[in-house]
Amino acid sequence: MQVIAIAGLLNSTSVLLVIGCGLVAAGLQIRQLTWPRFALGWPLLLLLLATLPTLFAPLRPPLAWDALMYHLPHAREWALTGHLGVHEWLRYPWFPYNFDLLFAAALVLGNDVLPQLIHASTGWVTAWLLYRLAMQYLPAPAGTAAALATVIWLVTSRSHYSAAYVDMAVAMFLTAAFTVMLVSTRPAGRRAVWLAAFLLGVAAGSKYQVLGLLPLLGAALLWRHRLQGPGWRIRSEWPSWIGAALAFALPCIYWYARNALLTGDPVNPLGGRLLGFTDWNLDDYLWQLQDLRNHAAWPHWALWPALAAPLLPSLRRIPALRAAWLVAAYMALVWLLSSRYPRYLLPAYPLISWLSAAVCVQLLHQLPAKPGQRLAAVLVALLVLTLGFIGARSIAKSWPLIAPTDAARDAVLQQQVAGHQIWRYLQEHPETKLYQMGLEDSLYYAPRATWGDIFGPWRYRDYQNLAAQRLHHKLGTKGFTALVIHTGRAPTVAKQPEFLQYFELVLVDGEVRLYRLRPRF
Known part of the structure; x- marks a missing residue:
């Protein structure tokens, strides 16, 4: 799927071909399984x-926060364009997205419930x-x-x-890699090590955090070589090391090499403090860390x-x-x-x-x-x-x-998705360029290229604290023609006395309001 998307061939024919090959491979494997x-x-x-x-x-239907914020929106862009691209109006445009390619494949086939089933299957x-x-x-x-x-x-x-x-997918690949490593000391163990490294590479191409397991993989390889003979035998085992490195890199090197070439940071934006920030800044970085600390909790x-x-x-x-x-x-x-x-x-x-x-x-x-x-x-x-x-x-x-049914789906989305009625209206009456505040958890249902986020160059805090006239001027100079605000999450923006002099109220859906920028004075 990664190669197909890089080549710009992400379409229903290629997706069905991959599925067909997978079914044949699975059928051959099932015959050998011991149930x-x-x-x-x-x-x-x-x-x-x-x-x-x-x-x-x-x-x-898709309702989960991160899925609507960036997993499915990125996948939708790849499905619509047929190739991988960097979409900077969405959060985390530089992340590794191996597993999200399967979501794109599902969207190519016209089904946005299938991505959840794919994740559940892991x-x-x-x-x-x-x-x-x-x-x-x-x-x-x-x-x-x-x-x-x-x-x-x-x-x-x-x-x-x-x-x-993608978290359960990462769990699946890591559990499979651990299982393979358990048998790596048997005959043909070198191939088992390479398979484990490949599985780890698929996981690392889906989530940055997997890179933290590389020292553990190195220690496991050293211990495996120690068990197989006197001394460390590192020199005699160099084919295993090179093979493991190549197997690991094969499924994930694209994402890290792309980031390094285009931004100078292979793990953008995590390496920003050392390598320089591209779309984020230091405040975004610290804000993200603080958000993780705010939601810290102990395991079940x-x-x-x-x-x-x-x-x-x-x-x-x-x-x-x-x-x-x-x-x-x-x-x-x-x-x-x-x-x-x-x-x-x-x-x-x-x-x-x-x-x-x-x-x-x-x-x-x-x-x-x-x-x-x-x-x-x-x-x-x-x-x-x-x-x-x-x-x-x-x-x-x-x-x-x-x-x-479509009617039942629309009723669910109207009840569960903030601003759904406004997003549907904007799909039918598109604006030239749209900025939103506080609705990042429903962007999958918004028109394509809806800008605005907590992080990055379109961060809320650069806009929501401006006076009405300055906000109108800044949005206008950036080419925006409409503004959608979740008034429950950004309560002060539309309450300014002069706000309606610069913005025209078009539609209200609960706490979500759509405004059109008035012509410049």
Whole structure:
């Protein structure tokens, strides 16, 4: 998809060709799969209760904040133009967007619910990987622990199934890379290392934060070589290192090389303090960091038992669990020292879920038989009730938002999307150039090239504090002919006594107002 988009061939024919090739490859692979046995009884019931709500969540129209702000708008531009481009009126125009290319492919096919299903599918694939890992590497009763690990992952990631984001995709690629590295010491291990590096590269081409895992990959390669013979053997293993570097770079180098060539910062805007800012400035950079700190929070309580994994000898003896704990601990430490923004830790959730389930099951298994069985029965009953309640509430919330017809979709958007009526009006009565304040969470439904954001050259704070005459002059000199304001988020702009002398009120939709710039005096 990346090569097709770079070449400007992003159209329905190329997308369907890629899908066809993928289906053929999947069909060949499925024939070789060993299908696991699912433990019957309450483990299967827990899996079903945890999975069911995630099947309904992605079926609603796009409503998630970041999806409407930049994920889907960028994808829409690529789908409409047929090639990758940098669209500076949208937030984060220089980010790596590997996974968003799949959203563009879905939009080429005319479906904007499909991006949410694509993102949700990465959560389901991750659950499958996690179940297989637990069944293969955990001690008895492995089926119970595998079901619990999968349930913990599905519960802790449940809010992401209704959004066209990339975080669960990154979790899937990293979990797959970890799985591949577990078998890299076997025959043909060099190819396994290259595959792991490639998967890590796909993830790094979807989110900057994955670059923080490169030291961990290097340490894993050193340790792998150490296990295979006396001494470090670095020189004799140079083909592995070069192959891993190339495999990692292949799926992500385009984004970083493009940024370096066009802006001087391969991780624009994160490297701005050292390499200089392009569209952002230092205040934007500091504002972004402060916003992350303002939303800092601790992980879900169900993940905390993982901390005890090294303390249990029965788990400490399993190499795969030791590796999982080291990787999860490294990712958690990087997250703790950087942002503590909850969603940024999501890629570590699968391994942490695996560890947490292993700890809980082993602790119960070590209790005397009768008390342990009674406690397990009580806990299972509580889990069934809790998952049933959470699932029912989630489905009840998702069901009214599923829109099978255009009329139902329009009703949902009118209720859920700020300024939807105004965006629809502007689609039918376009303005020459449009600026908005406080509506970045609905830009996907706005006319193309609607300017205005918290960050970048069109930042709100350069406009919203101006007096009415100066605001009119500045917008006019920039070519803007209309202004849309969310008065609940920018309450003072339109309340100025002279405001209506310079701006004509055209339409009101709740707290959102559309103004047209009056002719210059």
